[in-house]
Amino acid sequence: MNIVEKILARASGKPQVSPDDVIFANVDKVMMHDVSGPGVIKVFDKLKNQGISVDKLWDPTKVWVAEDHFVPSADKVSAENIVKLSNFTKNYGIEKHFKYGMGQYGICHTLSHEEALVMPGDVYVGGDSHTNTTGALGAFACGLGHTDIAYVLLNGKIWFKVPETYYFKINGKLPDHVMAKDMILKIIGDIGTDGGTYRTMQFGGSGVDEMSVESRLTLCNMTTEAGAKNGIVEPDQKIIDYLTSRGATNVNLVNGDDDAEYAKVFEYESSEMEPIVAKPFSPENISIVREAPSVELDKSYIGSCTGAKYEDLEAVARILKGRKVKIRTEILPAAISIYQRAMENGLLKIFLDAGATVGPPTCGACCGAHMGVLAKDEICISTTNRNFPGRMGHIESQTYLSSPLVAAASAVTGKITDPRDL
Amino acid sequence: MKGNIIKYAQDNIDTDVIIPGQYLKVHDYAELATHAMEGLDPDFHSKVKEGDFILAGKNFGCGSSREHAPIALSHSGIKAILALSFARIFYRNAVDGAFLLPIEIDKDAYDGISEGDEIEIILSTNEIKNITKNQTYKMKPFSEIIGKIIAAGGLFKYKPDQD
Numbered sequence: 001m002n003i004v005e006k007i008l009a010r011a012s013g014k015p016q017v018s019p020d021d022v023i024f025a026n027v028d029k030v031m032m033h034d035v036s037g038p039g040v041i042k043v044f045d046k047l048k049n050q051g052i053s054v055d056k057l058w059d060p061t062k063v064w065v066a067e068d069h070f071v072p073s074a075d076k077v078s079a080e081n082i083v084k085l086s087n088f089t090k091n092y093g094i095e096k097h098f099k100y101g102m103g104q105y106g107i108c109h110t111l112s113h114e115e116a117l118v119m120p121g122d123v124y125v126g127g128d129s130h131t132n133t134t135g136a137l138g139a140f141a142c143g144l145g146h147t148d149i150a151y152v153l154l155n156g157k158i159w160f161k162v163p164e165t166y167y168f169k170i171n172g173k174l175p176d177h178v179m180a181k182d183m184i185l186k187i188i189g190d191i192g193t194d195g196g197t198y199r200t201m202q203f204g205g206s207g208v209d210e211m212s213v214e215s216r217l218t219l220c221n222m223t224t225e226a227g228a229k230n231g232i233v234e235p236d237q238k239i240i241d242y243l244t245s246r247g248a249t250n251v252n253l254v255n256g257d258d259d260a261e262y263a264k265v266f267e268y269e270s271s272e273m274e275p276i277v278a279k280p281f282s283p284e285n286i287s288i289v290r291e292a293p294s295v296e297l298d299k300s301y302i303g304s305c306t307g308a309k310y311e312d313l314e315a316v317a318r319i320l321k322g323r324k325v326k327i328r329t330e331i332l333p334a335a336i337s338i339y340q341r342a343m344e345n346g347l348l349k350i351f352l353d354a355g356a357t358v359g360p361p362t363c364g365a366c367c368g369a370h371m372g373v374l375a376k377d378e379i380c381i382s383t384t385n386r387n388f389p390g391r392m393g394h395i396e397s398q399t400y401l402s403s404p405l406v407a408a409a410s411a412v413t414g415k416i417t418d419p420r421d422l
Numbered sequence: 423m424k425g426n427i428i429k430y431a432q433d434n435i436d437t438d439v440i441i442p443g444q445y446l447k448v449h450d451y452a453e454l455a456t457h458a459m460e461g462l463d464p465d466f467h468s469k470v471k472e473g474d475f476i477l478a479g480k481n482f483g484c485g486s487s488r489e490h491a492p493i494a495l496s497h498s499g500i501k502a503i504l505a506l507s508f509a510r511i512f513y514r515n516a517v518d519g520a521f522l523l524p525i526e527i528d529k530d531a532y533d534g535i536s537e538g539d540e541i542e543i544i545l546s547t548n549e550i551k552n553i554t555k556n557q558t559y560k561m562k563p564f565s566e567i568i569g570k571i572i573a574a575g576g577l578f579k580y581k582p583d584q585d
Contacts, residue, residue, distance in 0.1 A: 022565075022567045035446045036488075036489075038449045039488075069446060075447075077447045127487065129485065129486045129487040144487060144511065144514070145487050145488070145511060145514065145519065147489065147577060147578070151518070151577050159567060159582070193434055194481040197481070197510055198510050227481065367486070368443035369444060370444075388485060389439055389462075390439065
């Protein structure tokens with residue numbers, strides 16, 4: 001069995017599972033945030049009206065809650081949602097509630113790794129499509145809707161069809177000017193936004209072995225944009241070190257068998273990779289940066305679970321050091337722990353000296369919620385994950401998706417720029 | 423089950439156009455319905471009628487896990503989406519929450535059915551009848567688990583132990 005089949009077999013109490021088997025998997029961790037949480041509360045209310053008991057959760061110690069989409073509260077409605085969520089966690093005894101303005105908080109997917117909340121081999125589900133991100137730690141990590149999360153909270157299990165796996169073998173270390181973001185955009189460009197639908201996208205090969213944990217997180221994060229059920233990387237010593245440095249103990253690795261089977265294998269040579277952008281209005285609409293259209297950008301946005309981890313901010317700082325931005329540049333570290341390291345290591349000073357602004361961790365403008373949404377006809381280059389019409393604001397705004405290096409280089413020139421051409 | 427078609431002849435109708443991100447904070451189902459499809463068709467709310475079906479291309483509902491998407495469509499009156507294919511979270515949200523039926527159709531049905539056509543979905547024979555044009559197409563049968571959850575009326579009413 002491959003790694004996903006092994007995790008799902010263990011979680012469903014079966015000796016073996018194969019693609020297309022339908023199982024009920026016991027869940028190890030579950031997450032919801034200030035958008036899915038109130039949705040789940042609404043489902044609980046409906047269940048109560050139908051006479052279904054919602055008195056207690058299956059295991060509140062396995063649940064954690066993030067405030068990320070509409071914090072700082074964008075308006076009265078989002079403020080009410082935070083209150084609702086806080087009452088819920090209090091009433092049901094959920095202790096892991098990361099609150100805006102109280103120590104560590106941030107984007108849910110970023111907390112999953114920064115706080116070592118998910119372990120290799122876990123079945124982890126979250127009320128957010130980018131839950132796939134955390135598969136980089138060697139877990140089966142999958143996004144679900146409100147009804148499914150409510151079901152997990154009450155029953156501790158959920159149904160899955162065992163996915164078949166596409167294996168992406170990346171040969172060799174990526175060149176310095178190319179990031180994991182370029183790699184995943186290239187893959188989405190090749191297989192399309194439904195190329196991974198219902199499937200696992202697994203990443204391996206010497207290029208992935210060489211990658212940092214954060215780069216692997218970027219790869220898995222955007223498997224969602226290919227429609228995948230989950231993304232995953234087989235865990236190694238780097239994962240053990242990463243999680244133990246964040247307080248985890250007894251990190252055990254689950255790996256696929258030597259004779260693991262994959263529905264399809266794709267191979268990429270890192271040395272042939274170039275910086276990539278995805279043009280409006282789809283993540284699959286890719287272009288090599290040097291061949292991208294010459295548009296006048298209005299803004300560079302460096303944020304989100306995809307593109308504001310510590311390593312992403314370091315890449316931006318490498319470009320912005322000693323330079324000035326030519327367009328509005330908004331940098332929002334993805335969690336307070338990252339914000340703090342960026343402060344301690346002088347990154348924030350580099351950003352401010354360059355003329356950029358630094359905001360609090362939030363999903364913010366990535367999903368067009370608040371904190372920097374786009375006006376009609378505005379054009380943005382962004383380290384985020386989606387560029388559908390209206391995704392970051394007005395329906396007639398445009399977003400180009402890129403790596404942090406390209407977003408920073410473009411901030412300096414005001415045009416879509418390969419970091420080598422500065 | 424009979425209804426009239428609202429046709430969007432395009433692929434990749436994503437959750438950001440089905441219900442834009444600014445409304446994610448809204449959890450009142452009736453209010454969400456007033457913003458359904460706002461990113462693609464601002465006239466949707468005024469033209470949709472109770473019992474209508476949407477017809478679309480491949481990868482319907484791609485993007486976010488927001489259950490707001492099937493909720494907004496269902497509370498607008500939409501009873502089924504007929505599409506060449508669906509994104510996975512939208513599909514399971516529609517079924518597990520019992521909001522609407524996601525029906526996978528083939529190219530013949532997609533090309534043959536027009537805006538306003540009256541359609542009958544016959545689950546017992548996996549057929550779609552175009553009453554307006556007197557044509558019949560095949561739909562892709564639901565997988566076993568999906569069929570059972572739909573028959574039960576949603577995930578919470580489905581009892582796996584009784585299988």
